[in-house]
Amino acid sequence: MSVLLYSSDTDEPRERDSYLTPHTLRSWLLTTDHKRVGLLYLFTIIVFFVIAAVAAGIMRLNLLTPRGDLVQAETYNRLFTLHGVLMVWFFLIPSIPSVLGNFLLPLMIGARDLAFPKLNLLSWYIFILGGAFAFYALLIGGVDTGWTFYTPYSSTYSNSNVVLMAAGIFIAGFSSILTGLNFIVSIHQMRAPGLTWFRLRLFVWSMYATSLILVLATPVLAITLCLMALERIWRVGIFDPSLGGDPLLFQHLFWFYSHPAVYIMILPGMGVVSELIAAFARKRVFGYTFVAFSSLAIALIGFLVWGHHMFVSSQSVFAGMIFSFLSFLVAVPSAIKVFNWTATLYKGSISLDTPMLYALGFIGLFTVGGMTGLILAALAVDVHVHDTYFVIAHFHYIMVGGMVTAFMGGLHFWWPKITGRMYPELLGKLAAIIIFIGFNLTFFPQFVLGYLGMPRRYHAYPEQFQVYNVLSTAGASILGIGYLLPLLYLLWSCFYGRRVAENPWNALGFEWETASPPPVHNFEKAPIQRDEAYNYAEVASTPGAGLS
Amino acid sequence: MIWLSFLAQIQFSPEQASRTASQVDLLFLCLVGITGSVTLVVAAVALFFLIKYRRTASADRTPAKNSSLTVEVTWSVIPLAIFIILFGWGARLYLHESEIPANATEIHVIGKQWMWKLEHLQGKREINELHVPVGRTIKLLMTSQDVIHSFFIPGFRIKEDVLPGRYTTQWFTPTRIGTYELFCAQYCGTNHALMIGRVIVLDPTAFAEWLRRGEETVSVAQTGERLFRSFGCSGCHSPGASVRAPLLQSIFNSPVPLQDGRIVRADERYIRDSILLPNTEIVAGYDPVMPSFQGRLSEEELFALITYIKSLGSSQQSSTNAIH
Numbered sequence: 093m094s095v096l097l098y099s100s101d102t103d104e105p106r107e108r109d110s111y112l113t114p115h116t117l118r119s120w121l122l123t124t125d126h127k128r129v130g131l132l133y134l135f136t137i138i139v140f141f142v143i144a145a146v147a148a149g150i151m152r153l154n155l156l157t158p159r160g161d162l163v164q165a166e167t168y169n170r171l172f173t174l175h176g177v178l179m180v181w182f183f184l185i186p187s188i189p190s191v192l193g194n195f196l197l198p199l200m201i202g203a204r205d206l207a208f209p210k211l212n213l214l215s216w217y218i219f220i221l222g223g224a225f226a227f228y229a230l231l232i233g234g235v236d237t238g239w240t241f242y243t244p245y246s247s248t249y250s251n252s253n254v255v256l257m258a259a260g261i262f263i264a265g266f267s268s269i270l271t272g273l274n275f276i277v278s279i280h281q282m283r284a285p286g287l288t289w290f291r292l293r294l295f296v297w298s299m300y301a302t303s304l305i306l307v308l309a310t311p312v313l314a315i316t317l318c319l320m321a322l323e324r325i326w327r328v329g330i331f332d333p334s335l336g337g338d339p340l341l342f343q344h345l346f347w348f349y350s351h352p353a354v355y356i357m358i359l360p361g362m363g364v365v366s367e368l369i370a371a372f373a374r375k376r377v378f379g380y381t382f383v384a385f386s387s388l389a390i391a392l393i394g395f396l397v398w399g400h401h402m403f404v405s406s407q408s409v410f411a412g413m414i415f416s417f418l419s420f421l422v423a424v425p426s427a428i429k430v431f432n433w434t435a436t437l438y439k440g441s442i443s444l445d446t447p448m449l450y451a452l453g454f455i456g457l458f459t460v461g462g463m464t465g466l467i468l469a470a471l472a473v474d475v476h477v478h479d480t481y482f483v484i485a486h487f488h489y490i491m492v493g494g495m496v497t498a499f500m501g502g503l504h505f506w507w508p509k510i511t512g513r514m515y516p517e518l519l520g521k522l523a524a525i526i527i528f529i530g531f532n533l534t535f536f537p538q539f540v541l542g543y544l545g546m547p548r549r550y551h552a553y554p555e556q557f558q559v560y561n562v563l564s565t566a567g568a569s570i571l572g573i574g575y576l577l578p579l580l581y582l583l584w585s586c587f588y589g590r591r592v593a594e595n596p597w598n599a600l601g602f603e604w605e606t607a608s609p610p611p612v613h614n615f616e617k618a619p620i621q622r623d624e625a626y627n628y629a630e631v632a633s634t635p636g637a638g639l640s
Numbered sequence: 641m642i643w644l645s646f647l648a649q650i651q652f653s654p655e656q657a658s659r660t661a662s663q664v665d666l667l668f669l670c671l672v673g674i675t676g677s678v679t680l681v682v683a684a685v686a687l688f689f690l691i692k693y694r695r696t697a698s699a700d701r702t703p704a705k706n707s708s709l710t711v712e713v714t715w716s717v718i719p720l721a722i723f724i725i726l727f728g729w730g731a732r733l734y735l736h737e738s739e740i741p742a743n744a745t746e747i748h749v750i751g752k753q754w755m756w757k758l759e760h761l762q763g764k765r766e767i768n769e770l771h772v773p774v775g776r777t778i779k780l781l782m783t784s785q786d787v788i789h790s791f792f793i794p795g796f797r798i799k800e801d802v803l804p805g806r807y808t809t810q811w812f813t814p815t816r817i818g819t820y821e822l823f824c825a826q827y828c829g830t831n832h833a834l835m836i837g838r839v840i841v842l843d844p845t846a847f848a849e850w851l852r853r854g855e856e857t858v859s860v861a862q863t864g865e866r867l868f869r870s871f872g873c874s875g876c877h878s879p880g881a882s883v884r885a886p887l888l889q890s891i892f893n894s895p896v897p898l899q900d901g902r903i904v905r906a907d908e909r910y911i912r913d914s915i916l917l918p919n920t921e922i923v924a925g926y927d928p929v930m931p932s933f934q935g936r937l938s939e940e941e942l943f944a945l946i947t948y949i950k951s952l953g954s955s956q957q958s959s960t961n962a963i964h
Contacts, residue, residue: 166830238827244804245787245829249753333805339788340803373693379707404790405801406808409738413731420723424716431715434682437689439704444690452686459682463675466723470730472660472737473668476797479790479825543668545654545794547825550833554821556651629703 109611110512124209125612130195131510132216136223137183137191138579143230144178145575147171152534152568155561160552168551169236170252176239181261182223184491185353187499188360189306190219190271193299195510197275199603199610200293202284202619207277215270222264229256238549240350243331243342247323255324258317265310268356272306275299284602286621293601293625294370294383298363301387305352305359305394313349316342343405347398355394357491359387361454361498362429368451368501369433371599373440376626379432386425393422403474412471419469426462430455445597446520450501453528457493461486464539482542485535493531500527500578507582508596512609513589519581527574533567600626657816657841658796660737665797667729674722737798740811744779747772748860748943751782751789751802754831756822759940761947763857768837770822773847777813781908785939790826793839799825807908814841864948867941871933885930886923892954897924911946 111127120128151171154162163171194212198205206212229235235257237246246254279300283292320342322328329335331342370377377383399407399415433455442448464486468474477483508514537560546557553561595604602619603610623630656662693699747770748759758766772778782791784804791810792799795818800810824835842850868874876885895903896910899922904910913920915937918930937945 160833165833169827169830169832236830242788242827245827249787249829333803339805376706379712381707382712403734404799406803406806409735412734416731416734417727420727421720423723424720427719428712428716430682432712434686434689435711437686437693439699439701440689440693441695441701442690442693443695452690455686456683459679463679466675466726467668467671470667470671470726472664472730472733472797473671474730475734475737475799476664476668476794478799479792540652543653544651545792545821545823547792547823547833549827552833554836 109607110609111612112512112609122213124205124213126194126198126206126209126212127510127610127614129212129216130191130193133186133190133194133219136216136220137186140178140182140223144175144183145572147175147178149568149572151175152565154551155553156565158553158555158558163551165551166236169238169549170234172549173235173238173257174230177226177235177257177261179491180239180353180357181264182219182226184357184495185268186219186271187495188364188502189275189299189302189356190216190267192364192499192502192506193275193302193360194271196506196603197278197296197299198282199509199606199614200296200601201279201282201287202602202615202621203278203282204613204615206274207281208274211270212274215267215274218270219264219267222260222262222267225260225263226257227260229253229260232256240346241317241320241342242346243320243323243339244333244337247320247330247342248332248334255321258321262314262317265314268306268310272303272310275303276307279303284619284621288621290381290384291621291624292384294366294377294380294387295363297384298359298366298387301391302356302359302363304388305356305391309349309352309356309395312345313353316345316349319345340402340405340407343402344398347401348395351398351401352391352394354487354490355390357495358458359390361458361495362387364498364502364505365433365451365454366429367601368447368505369436370626370628371505371597372445372448372451373437373442374628374631375436375440376624376628377432378435378438379428380625382428383432386428389425390422393418393425397422400469400474403471404478416469416471416474420466423462423466423469426458430459430462444521446515446517446524447501447505449521449524449528450497450504453524454494454497454501457489457497457528457531461489461493464489476545477542479548480542481538481546481548484548485538485542488535488538493535497527497531500524503578503582505597506603507585508592509603509608509610511586511589512591512607513585514592514596515578515585515589516581519577523574523577523581526570526577530567530570530572530574534564534571535567537561537563537567600628600631654794655816655818655820656795657818657820658798658812658814660733660812661795661797661815663733663736667733670729671726674726737810740779740809741777744777744811746779746781746947748940749780749782749791749802750785750939750943751791751824751828751835752785753787753829754824754835756791756824756835756837757940759860759943760851761860762851763859763863764851764854765857768822770837770839771847771850772814772839772841773844774814774817774841775844777811779809779811781943782808782810783939787828788826789824789828789835792823792825793820794823795820795839801826807912814839817841817843860944860947861951862948863941864944864946864951867937867945868948871937873945876930883929884926886926888949888952890953892950892952894954896921898922899924899926908946911949912942915942915945 111125154160154168233253235252235254237250237254279296319330323330323332327335329337331337331339366377366383397415397419399411400419403412468486504515504520541557541560546553592608594608605619606615653665746761750757756768758770782802784802786804789802790799791802796812798810798812800808802808818841820839822837822839824832875881876883877888891906894906896906897903916934918932919928922928
């Protein structure tokens with residue numbers, strides 16, 4: 093790897109070398125450049141995010157009144173299914189891994205590309221194909237099973253396009269598997285000289301843990317959806333008791349995938365936040381090895397906690413206890429991360445730029461999400477709040493408060509690297525604060541609603557729940573504005589943003605040593621890692637460095 | 641004034657209307673207290689650092705240690721210890737909730753899209769309404785006719801899924817007279833949100849009067865006895881029958897040795913499966929000659945048959961009798 097990867101004696105302007113040229117559609121659709129594939133994913137998931145967010149908006153408006161006056165029950169059920177399916181499989185799971193991961197992973201390990209660039213493009217096409225199936229299922233009437241597809245409702249009773257939607261998710265799963273595989277091989281094989289495992293960036297560690305889950309868990313989902321489709325199409329008795337099946341079996345299989353999938357939806361966020369905290373506190377992340385290994389611990393234990401979705405499903409009391417204990421256990425590595433991030437701030441040189449605001453927002457919201465996860469892990473309490481808004485609030489704190497916030501932070505942090513231009517900082521801060529306030533106003537009241545007993549997936553509800561529903565809907569409007577702002581100003585900045593040099597944040601890492609936007613083959617000179625990651629202490633003692 | 645009425649509406653937990661409710665609330669409050677204070681402490685520390693070490697401030701930044709095993713172990717082990725205590729507390733209460741008191745009064749619950757059918761052993765039936773006497777422990781024996789539902793009474797802090805093809809149970813002891821909400825908590829299709837009802841807790845005399853009211857009812861066990869004859873069960877399962885079949889006197893809850901060597905307890909599930917899938921668990925020493933009644937009996941009729949068989953005595957007193 094010590095050969096020169098890119099001829100450095102060309103005098104042509106930067107623009108020419110940038111991965112963003114040429115501009116033809118053909119060059120984008122046939123690209124094998126990991127950076128372009130990352131952007132292809134970005135455009136795709138934004139489309140899905142907007143559709144799913146609009147669905148959520150309609151639901152929140154419907155819930156303004158106890159009778160649910162806006163849409164009919166059947167429409168409402170299709171809306172929450174659409175929201176769940178698109179957000180989980182077509183936005184959250186690919187969000188950080190497929191967008192930021194694709195763009196950054198080769199840069200962070202000092203490689204020209206991923207191990208299998210063509211496979212990488214293929215995984216985007218597979219994702220598009222899966223998305224097309226899901227989209228078609230929505231266009232011809234949608235699905236009303238909820239994103240969880242519980243049997244025998246999905247396999248026997250639902251009159252909606254279940255099989256088509258399941259096919260979309262099935263196909264998109266292969267995209268996840270291929271991306272995971274690509275990342276694992278790249279991290280093993282493509283690291284720059286000197287970049288040993290314990291010099292890897294924590295984002296790379298989190299991508300590694302995430303990829304393990306993607307590769308190991310996604311096939312189980314594929315199998316489960318196939319079995320469900322078998323029963324629905326050919327009446328093979330697997331889950332429906334009237335055909336001799338076992339309805340609980342579906343839940344076991346589904347959550348065996350879907351609980352680890354929850355960690356697919358948070359580990360990458362943790363990786364981003366580790367990067368942001370280090371860069372804006374200008375310090376090495378405290379307890380690096382513990383933070384790195386806690387990702388692996390979460391990935392591992394995450395495979396053994398699926399039964400906590402089934403405490404009231406009639407699984408055995410003994411199984412309930414084991415799953416409850418393991419669920420408490422999996423909280424320990426998450427707690428370790430939060431403590432280490434906080435400790436990293438100690439004696440740092442902290443600046444509150446937009447990405448850092450998101451990182452701090454993440455820590456707060458993720459902590460609330462994690463803590464309420466503990467409350468849910470306590471068996472007797474879960475019996476009461478299971479399938480209520482308490483659960484909805486909890487996992488939105490993790491997935492939106494955690495993952496989406498981290499995604500926004502990461503997008504802002506690496507935006508100058510991706511586009512070569514800076515976003516407007518003041519608007520960025522404003523949006524981050526609006527999102528934080530809007531998010532809490534939307535979801536905190538739902539904790540109370542849940543404890544009061546309001547079940548999830550209700551299109552109408554008893555009157556005493558209205559106060560909190562109105563608060564939540566008000567929050568959702570604020571949150572909507574918060575997400576709309578970045579969509580607009582980031583787009584604006586692509587054309588009018590201030591141009592930036594290699595390293596606008598004065599941060600450490602291979603990606604900051606190359607041009608913004610990077611050349612096609614990433615580095616003009618093959619990078620070499622000479623010391624540990626985040627060695628800000630060293631930089632600070634060098635004159636002229638450490639300024640922002 | 642609007643604000644006052646708004647504030648008056650605010651509540652944070654449903655009424656405590658069962659013995660379990662206060663126990664669950666106590667655990668919940670402890671959990672909120674502990675997790676809430678840890679969250680606040682972390683937030684306070686982070687805020688302190690953010691202010692003290694902001695870039696523009698001059699602070700002592702002499703390089704500190706980047707890692708410390710002692711610190712890491714400390715903030716791993718202390719949470720773990722707290723978690724184990726909380727786990728144990730939650731698990732103990734869960735175990736308590738899963739053990740049905742022996743003196744409980746049984747009520748049958750059948751869920752279907754989108755209503756709850758309830759049946760008292762005296763034969764009185766209700767839809768989306770359940771009348772119970774205060775202070776009496778009630779056991780719900782539940783099943784579904786179609787998809788999975790979930791029987792949820794927030795005021796009692798109890799919930800259990802109601803599955804097709806099997807029985808699930810839960811119990812409660814109402815402590816307060818009043819009306820409480822009943823929800824279906826497991827999404828079950830279009831009108832899931834309308835699958836709601838009320839639990840009406842009455843004082844015992846009012847309850848007795850409520851039971852007497854309306855048309856004359858036949859007890860569930862009597863209905864079962866009638867079905868036992870009309871479906872021809874008595875042709876084999878009675879003394880002196882020409883076909884050799886196990887006698888059902890005192891069979892309920894007794895251990896049954898099977899052909900394959902296993903011994904199962906003759907609970908509701910076993911009796912149900914023996915009626916619908918008679919060839920799966922053959923009693924040792926008998927031929928698999930019983931026909932299946934799958935599709936011929938409604939869930940209500942199955943409940944009636946099982947209740948009748950239960951009324952033939954349970955063998956807690958003489959479990960050896962039932963085997964031989």
